[in-house]
Amino acid sequence: MLLLWPLPLPLPPPLLLLLLLLLLPLAMLWQQRRRARPSWLARLQHQVAWGALGLAAAWQHRKLEQSTLHVGQSQQQALEWCLKKAQGSCCLPRGSTDLSTFRSHLPLTKTRQAKEEESEEKLLSPAPLQDHREASLQATLLGLVTLNKAYPEVLTPGSTACVTPTSPWPNSVPWLRHALGRVSPLGAKDSQTLLLEALISPGLRALEARTAVELLDVFVGLEADGKEMAEAIAAGNLGTPLPSRAAELQEALEQGPRGLALRLWPKLQVVVTLDAGGQAEAVAALRALWCQGLAFFSPAYAASGGVMALNLWPEQPQGFYLLPPGVPFIELLPVKEGTQEEAASTLLLTDVQREEEYELVLTDHAGLTRCRLGDVVRVVGAYNQCPVVSFTGRLGQTLSVRGEVTDENIFSAALAKAVGQWPGAKLLDHACVESSILDPCDGSAPHYEVFMELRGLRNLSEENRDKLDHCLKEVSPHYKSLRLRGSVSPAKVHLVRPGSFRVLREALAACPSSSFPPEMPRVLRLGHLAKLLQKRVMS
Template identity: 30%
Template sequence: MLPRFDPTNTEACLSLLEDVTTNVKKIQDSVLEAILSRNVQTEYLRGFLNGQLDKESFKKNLPVVTYEDIRPYIDRIANNGEPSNLICDRPISVLLTSSGTSGGVPKLIPLTTEDLKQRLSFASLYRPLLYKHIEGIGEGKSLMFYFVTRESETASGILVRTLLTCVLKSIEPANSYIWDQSRVSPHAIATCADTTQSMYCQLLSGLLQRDDVGRLGATFASSFLKVIKFLEDHWPELCSNIRTARLSDWITDPQCVSGMGKFLTAPNPELASLIEQECSKASWEGIVTRLWPKAKCIEAVVTGTMAQYIPLVEFYSGGLPVISTFYGSSECFIGLNLNPLCKPCDVSYTIMPYMGYFEFLEVEKDHQETGHDPVEKNHVVVDLVDVKVDHDYEPVVTTFSGLYRYRVGDVLRVTGFYNNTPNFRFVGRQKVVLSIDMDKTYEEDLLKAVANAKLLLEPHDLMLMDFTSRVDSSSFPGHYLLYWELRSKVKNAKLEPDPNVLEECCFTIEESLDAVYRKGRKNDKNIGPLEIKVVNPGAFDELMNLFLSRGSSVSQYKTPRSVTNEEALKILEANVVSKFLSRQTPSWELHELHSNR
């Protein structure tokens, strides 16, 4: 567990980071010992360890598991009211619900009060890094757009919350003044359950205090872009509120109304006119620095599937550094980006060894060439200190909240070491997103291919706002189908993409995929030509709303990179405005494979 520290003492925090990244093996061994000694009498561990606490017995007898393996235990606690000590010696205070956009169904992840406090401490370690690397950032306040979702209870009365909702609501109202001292938007607004009202009021408070904003952002790059899109749709109304000092009538939530009452105190026509002038311009390039001139950076996760949004965030950012702060999941907080000013495409995360016990399941790096499932070939599991640079791994975590040798499902690539602790680049989810015949296209493959195709849009002032994919088997042979939402960089410009450009995008994606796919495309025998369907602006907002209606949140939502859900497909198909097919057959020689990696 992390030693106590003062998060306002920058030097102490930086010294702590040096210590924990140096004494990695000792910390990891002590973390495992603490977890096992506490939980050895739980029903789950008794069944495998029979009271043995040594590391060798743990590795030999405890299986590496997925969520489905531990789900029966969680269901017994959640639905039957059985005690937490089925899996954990401390009471489970909340079940964290995952977004459900990766696997299709939200998971319920156990969390104790003690573990939550550790996660809050973990997050507070990041501010000193920003102070160290960005001059003057402490002079302003933070405008981070956070959103909660409505919570529920299991049949046994355990709270079910998203991770961010859990964090935000862990701050007692009596202590919210601490939040309000460092943030532009009041805690009351951030914890409003109505996302639309909350987003509007967070923007309004941020505009009213534009000169106080030192940094801004959201949990994910996609969430930040949703806020920018919302601003585009609502800036005239926001300006009206500022000009008249009157909050819109549709803002009725008591938390929002009271929160805005502190700032919307007098008409400010000068500020309204300034915002109106900037938002009325033909291009929104650099809109962030135009509206918030003293901002020093944008904070948002831009790794993995979020990497596709980097060009869009940079388009709006006005040259501000885009900082991907930390890597974590509902299961465990894992790593910090200790080099915050690196390019978004170069982000690596340094594992924080006190957050849990970390093992790594080696992933066959060239699984694309062989078509094998990378996790089934060799179950080689290594400790944190034994990973190798340039190798790919899936994290396997053991936590204080009742997960033991649990596969997270991500793929991480080792990029080097900070002191004695490895740095990892987030590659993607350990999941085949598209497959027709012998081909297996993983999330990483698809993201790289689309990134290559996006370059063809640049000369035409077009931006890819979002995308997803599926296999279309309605005809033979089946083919890959991508849904693209496009937008012009020029405001209100008519969107008429050149068919030749989109057909070239189709071909570029195919050329970027692996040799197994390209061989399957030869003579259209096994795989048909790849297709892109362009959808209406706002189609992916509708898709997001579908998942929000099922319990996800704006802060947690990630667009699924492949869809099979019938309701989701109906939304996308109803919004299709044009279709394009690859007109060429990609070459398939194996020697070309590595040129695309």
Template identity: 40%
Template sequence: MLPAVAVAAVAVAAVVAVAVAVAVAVAVAVPALRHRLVRSALRRAGGRYRRRLEALGSDVRLSQERRLRRLLGTGTGTAGGERGAAGRGAGRGSVPWLPLSPCASPGRLGGVPGAASPGAGSLLYLDALGAAFPRALARRGTALLHWTPGCPRAPAGWPLPTLYCTPAPAGALPSRAAALRVQLLFALRQRALHVLEAGLAAELHDALVALRTEWPQLAQELALGRLSPQPGLPEGLRAECARGFEGIAMRLWPQLEVVVLRTAHGTERLYCDSLRQADCQGLPFYCPFYQVGGGESLLGVNLWPAEPVTRFLLCPDWAFCEFLPCPANKEPRTVLLDELWEGREYGLVVTAQPGEYRCRTGEVLRVAGFHKQCPMVEPVRRESHTLSVRGESIPEEQFCQSLCRALRMWPGARLIDYVCVESSLLGDSSGPCAPHYEVFMELQGLRDLSEGQRYKLDQCLQEDFPVYKSFRFKGSIGPLRLHLVRPGTFTRLREALGSPLPMPRVLHEEQLLRLIQGSVVS
């Protein structure tokens, strides 16, 4: 028989153990329960807003008239006259070439000023993502890889911050490389990830490049527990990285369902293609928002996360939109949201907030279809991003197509990145030759190019652009010069840009030019 004191002590210890176990269970359960409750509420709100959007799409013309009234601050009695001045008749006949002024981002991705409700875009995102991938909204199941120095911008799912396993302060570090590296470490700690999210495709690309080049050091840091001890994780990381990096995302995070990219079109397509072919092989890519003006004005949303082709629904209650048919006539006249034709391309003109009327964005869109009366569009190119040394105006998207065609003639070569420079920026270093382009490329599979291979790109440009060929024949444009740079050059170039913006394909700053010239190896 145990003494009474000993029995009491054992009983107290048992009670304490039970109390501690209950406290731990409650501490774990309460955040999880709170996450589920908030997620459920946000899903319901997103569903309600989606139904409202469906109703607005049943009469696009009326929805746009109401939007324009709010922008102009007019009453219902004058709306028709104001609309005629801004969008119809004589007022629509000529479009002033105005830059799209920076717009505030109310509610952080909540929509353009005056939109129906703050956070509308993110509510629609959460609803669409949860419907297509139910586990994607799990607590701490999303890793964010996004650099936001000095100007923190919320992630796509900002109304539900418990989605993210990566701490918000990590993105605000002054160094882009350091921010992405810290966020990658937090992502590697969470093996039960369902979503990889990045602001730019280039950010996810560079984070996974860091994994390729630094995985022994990353495994060492995780083993030492500088974040927190992770038994078993470093060995698994080392084993998977040692097997190679094709499909590495699915192997490191077996429950991964989707890659979310805030910006995946334009110059970011090159990185998307690279990720799909290698590190993120087998994963769907979802770009939820269509934004203009440096990502500040939200104009459309992608409601179909699981579909392979990205299409954005232009929301009639978020901005007043006009469209210039492409190619433009001598006297361009805009058409409105309810006057578009499927399959055609249009330049976008936006009135997004008071004081910013009929701003030409430089975006060219293709109408891919309709959801009720709302057009679904695909971004095609930016009119303002062109190469021109003699007025020949080669769009950067078409230049990239010519470059990729030339690349197929170089056996074993794979394009990692590239940038173009017009010889006027080179000054005396360009020599006494005629104005020309210089192209700096990072390739995989080739260390040098013969003169014949280098000429292939100039030849492709001549075949694809008759005006360029004519100037080359006359000698008023000199032969294109091609340079190979060492690995990692473009990662450093993106760091030097100093802001999380899409990679420019035409350099206009001497500082950036000097950086890339110092990395030429051939």
């Protein structure tokens, strides 16, 4: 299933890799000393960079093959590494690396989010795990080679641009990005400059953004500021004036959002973003509107600030990921009928069953806690002895005003069905709040407060608002029962101004404890975040 191939090497791999890595900085230094870059030097630079990348990726491939063929041994080594690094800071017997002792002395704990959700001074984010450069580098190298195998032209010079300050690749490797001839300028700090650089390059084949929600912000901002950006391109703010390209931008914007990316970049093939919690809605909006007709690829799934799983199958639109057996140490907790079995024992990677759902439990040497992330995966296959999974939801994103427990998937399905009945409407983003958080003194029955950002609709009739409540009753028998008894009032639906969720994400990212990338919460537990959206309601 892996999309890599062995490379015939005239020299031993370590020596050849060292030679390539030495040649690359020399070529870049020569380039910096000259005003113009000869085409032959650009080609040499790209070939050297790609040779180094291919060798490093082949090395990582061999390591992955060995670890996934001997999963039990690999997981034991990962556990021993975590325990050795944490010696003196844990309650385990000194020198103990036994799995049963590890489980008995370290009980499962929930994320900081679950413990602190009532605190107004804390954000909705789990405690960040220690970043592992090895896992990040492996995800980046294997992802680049895998992407090149599926789309052979996207990594040629001048074919890729990133439109957010942070790359979707877990390990950005700046020298490699420059040597591969990326369009994105080095040192750019804002998305607008990056987008302008991408707009003046009509031959792009791949568009990158750190996450799908940030790419959604980029396209919404492009529509709002398109006239100013066209003027900047025509005036040559980034170099040579390009009035014809500015005219193409204006013409493309006048035709609306649907298929905009392919009108701007006719050769575009794939959109690369980093998958994380709460991204599915943004991906759906991008696929339906601005990025219609394009493939999406994520090199990895990130949770709690680190790489949790690798994507080796860009041809799979569902997003299948390999759970690797390295650090952090991974256990899986069975999930039954949408609720957690508190008495259930965790399983190792080799013990899971196909089509079953599990919650991820991670252990890192930093703090050495067996942390229940809340991220739920369904096992869809196997790679050697390791499970291949799809991420299905997050246990922490549930609504419960009367003990009904409406989880993220159930609510999202009801909301999608309701929005589908609103003519012309396309959902861009949403968040939910339990009514007691916004107004604990409200005399009405408890209910859901729903904040949405829509495209194509700026006002909702009462009849349309009621459709969400009807759809919730259809997908949740418990909610329906509470509504019929009058224990719960109908859900209240609010439309917020364009850009409201970008402001929410900025507030989330501003906290030092925010995960990287920040997960997009669908259920807000903190009053100040809920009121941030409440102040931006327009209907």
